[in-house]
Amino acid sequence: MKPIYIHSAVCITAQDSFEDGIMVPLKTSEGKVQAKHPEYRDFIPPAAARRMAPAVKMGVAAASKALQKANVEQPDAIITGSGMGCMLDTEKFLNALIENKEEFLTPTAFIQSTHNTVGGQIALGLHCKAYNNTYVHGSLSFESTLFDAQLALQEGSATTVLAGCVDELGTEFVEYVRLKEQQETIPKQVPYGEGTAFFVLSQEVKEEGVILRGLQTFRTVSEDDITEKMLQFLRENQLETESIDAVFLGTTGDSYDGYYNVVSKSFLPKIVRIPFKEYSGDFYTCMGFAVWWAQYLLQEQCAPGYNCEPDVTPKYQNILIYTQEKGQNHSFILLSKT
Amino acid sequence: MPQKIAITGLGIISALGNTVATNKKALLNSKSGVGKLQKIESIHATTIKVGEVAFTNVEMEALLHLPQNHNYTRTALLGGMAALEAVKQAEINDISEGKTGFISATTVGGMDKTETHLKEFITNPESQKYISSHHAGDSTQKIADLLGITGFTTTVSTACSSAANAIMLGARLIKAGKLDRVIVGGTDALSKFTINGFKSLLLLSETDCKPFDANRNGLNLGEAAAYLVLESEAAAKGKNALAYLSGYGNANDAHHQTASSATGEGAFLAMKKALEIAGIAPSKIDYVNAHGTATPNNDLSESVALQRIFDNKIPGFSSTKPFTGHTLAAAGAVEAVFSVLALQENCMFPNLNFEAKMPETQLKPVVKLYKKELQNVLSNSFGFGGNCSSLVFSKA
Amino acid sequence: MEALKQELKESILEALNLEEFTVADINDTDPLFGDGLGLDSIDALELIVLLDKDYGIKLTDPEESKSIFKSVEVLASYVEANRKK
Incomplete structure (x- = not known):
């Protein structure tokens, strides 16, 4: 496809x-x-x-x-x-x-x-x-x-x-x-x-662009199973945890943050983890903000508001976004640089 | 050959009755369900007519075996009743088998409870359970839970064309191989919010609504839920398909926020797309279940669109809204169920209350139950925001 | 009459959220719909309620109301002749 x-x-x-x-x-x-x-x-x-x-x-x-x-x-x-x-x-x-x-x-x-x-x-x-x-x-x-x-x-x-x-x-x-x-x-x-x-x-090719590589949601998943669901999602998109360069997490500080802690452990300690709801505030469609920010990192290879140095080796190739609401409606979105 | 979408189950609850059988009986007997507003206290109760579902919330709670202290709104209760009937008819033994989805449409969501409790949410702890049931997705999630569906679930809300768009998405997902089976439809309870909204737009008739009539003077609101089980050919193997969903189209009128264009462009394009997907010429349509709300604007615009798409050779058409009232987000699914019944019974349902042709188009709908062998039925649903959708149903 | 016209202009601007205009921008004979203020059918419904609420005038036919909403001058004469409060 x-x-x-x-x-x-x-x-x-x-x-x-x-x-x-x-x-x-x-x-x-x-x-x-x-x-x-x-x-x-x-x-x-x-x-x-x-x-x-x-x-x-x-x-x-x-x-x-x-x-x-x-x-x-x-x-x-x-x-x-x-x-x-x-x-x-x-x-x-x-x-x-x-x-x-x-x-x-x-x-x-x-x-x-x-x-x-x-x-x-x-x-x-x-x-x-x-x-x-x-x-x-x-x-x-x-x-x-x-x-x-x-x-x-x-x-x-x-x-x-x-x-x-x-x-x-x-x-x-x-x-x-x-x-x-x-x-x-x-x-x-x-x-x-x-x-x-x-x-x-x-689907028209954008050179040096960003692709929406994967999207998957789950109605209910237990904390024990969430890592496997995430790994399976990455595998279906031909990726491993080592190829992920940044993770956006929907942490809110409530009692369901355990899901994020579990998912976060699968990734290399050195990669950046962004608790995006601490920036946008919480609302039902704040995932849109996470996708915007992630595509910005991939497209510009630096954070919004900073001057990017040209010709450096790309820092960001693949970014995973994960959020859930009160332990339900889990969603994974994967973006990649072309 | 494109994948055919089989319809293997129907479920409906409306002012005509609480099941498909009772709705069918009323349609065949030309008996309207529109009457006085009884379940909502409103200053307009004596001056408007509505299509109310006979069941009280308490009756539906018992039938759905809900626990004490649940927070199902009337929208969710109606939806649960109709969706369970549809799944039962489709003889699905294990709903978790294969990729099963649920797509529901609603405009009011939990508004019936919100408008009752809004000013006591802080002071009355009992009422607070209805805070989380306000948003539109809540009723969908509750119905999915009642059905035991954990796969793809979503809610569509495009005003009065909502359910048609839910049905359309279901068909596309099956065609794309993303689902094997999907329950699609919509649910909307009557609420003071919508009654007063349409009242403020001067769109409510004080009498029985008269779609396509020269002297039509507005719509009757209604409440209902209706669902269809759509299955891929493979999933439906060995089952009796009730009919096939062969075409669908969605276009925007892009003319005005609430009014339809004089040329009926959005409606015309939606019907055109639906016929293209079905792969049939307009002349193959035997009956049109029109949107026909009985507002001066909609019926004229839709009539012009019908004249355009059928090149003035318009097949038998009628609006069934005088039977049920305009059930908003559910309308597209209610009328999808009626379209399938029309194919099964080989008849066109009458456009009740019609007396005089409108001078601009001189079109006359079917006014008495009309028996005729039907192969293809077109159903229209149009909404605010210029949203126009059409569906084509074909004989099994 | 002049006071009523002024009052109507103020009410119209407020009810229809016409932030781009001031009372001075509306001439008594300017058409309210179409070219003038550029009002549309939804505004007509807002004005119908305004007449009911402020002057006890009940209009039910949106078509009929079009002639009444021709200009502030026409509207003011109609209100003057038909007001119940």
Whole structure:
């Protein structure tokens, strides 16, 4: 099967990721962290932006920049993932409904609360009539999106896919989620975050590029079995642990971090381990941020925000990303330099 | 020869009944399930009509043998009922055998509980179990657990075309050899959120909805869940296929966030793609189960799209939404089940409440149950965000 | 009447989140839809609720409302003649 190349990647998070700035760990005392929003008017006409909540603005801007970077005007498929959907407008409409006892409701927040608003708005902005789909499967929403993108390219229904994910903090529901988390014996230590990541994927060869080499998810795996699942995943992609140059781990500080410790032990001590949720904060589709960062390391051979020295031997050839949510929905993503 | 996708099981729960058999009976007797809103307290209860499922949550909890203190929302309960019926009909003894997946569609997810408890989540510990059941993927995961499926599982949400897209993904995964068998469909419970949302868009009719009628004045909402078991030819070997899923297409209208274009471009492209995948000419379609929501905009746009794709030689068509109400994310699966029943029974279901042709297109849907040998049925589902999907079902 | 026009302009800008405009940008006779402020059918629904909430005016037909929302001047006359509060 022909490899899938990442032709461009754009990300918005609490980090300076939209401008490829330096990644800095978030202060863990902060319960939640908002994204660093770029100047949206560079990407979205004001008339369209006036109804958009952060999720929609983030998604549309990142998608637009990703297409620009890849020199693509019209993708053959627009695939989006979101764990919680458009939370802010959901909260807005719900509260208006409750406060006004079902009277004097206006439709804007309801329309904007629909899960496929981001995918629909991207299509509308591009006048793109191609395949359009949205996945909303909790912490595997982005993985579902990538899975469909992979399928679309492999079956030949698309040659260029715009695939991405987005989640926004909102203002209210996240507090209930936090409340529930604080009741856990060992709650998550990372703050809640928000963000987006969009990618242009294609089987068209990109010289000196990065490929999406493998993607696999598991509903449930025990801590005892996770290493074997990971090794099997690497074997299926013709790799061993020694060939992995960096590992991204979804550590949050909760009682399920044992999975990461077990997986981490399989790799050489000297390689870099990046606890990516300490940078983006935790949200259902933060895996998009990890993929963006990993592809950056492979593409540029140095961390975002630093000047890369030319002509050095490549430091990064293969990167593995692993995350899970409360011991369930495990996901492995493998990226390689061509 | 492309891989054929066999449909080996159906399951449905809707305002027409709690099983495939009861839904079929109501369809064949032209008996609508639309009526007064009874299970949700709403100021609109006396002015709107809806398609409510007869079962209460308590009844479904008992039938699904759920433990005390579970946090299944109505969306998950409806989905569980329909998905189990589908799997039972498909006679799957060991669901863990082979590569089995589950793809479910929903728009409201756990909204029925969220809207009830939102303002007491902090103060009432009893209500807090519904915080984690809010997101759309939760109902899918719960239904997958009820079915015992641990393989590929995901949730699709593209407004009113959601289930059609879930069905389409299932078919693609089987064709690509990534799955042997997949349960596909959708589920959406009625909620104040959607009732008031559509109300604020002035899209709710105060009377029984009249799709494709000159005087149509909006839709009736409904709730339902429906699932189909799709199997590869190899996996379905030795079984009686109920029908085949032969075509699918998804396109975007890219015209407006909620309204469809005057030319029905997205709908036209979705139908075109579905026919191409099925490898048949438009003239081979014997019946169209239209999206037909009975909003002024959708029905005109869809009519124009039908005229375009069928070059004005439109086969018998009807919208079955006057039977069930518009069941949002479930609609595509409800109507997929109805399309398979149409093929099995060799009949077209009536477009209830139709009186007068709309002046712009002069099209008349099937108004009485019409018996005819059917080979291929086309089913349309369109949603907000310009999302348009079409499916083609063919006789086994 | 002038006060009502001013009030309507302010409400419209706020309800429709038209951050790019100020009250001074809207002339009394400017078309609200299409070329002028560039409003669309979703905005029409927002304005229908605004009239109900603020002036007790109930419009149910979006088509009919189009003529009422022609300009701030037309809208103000209609509100003046039909307001219940």
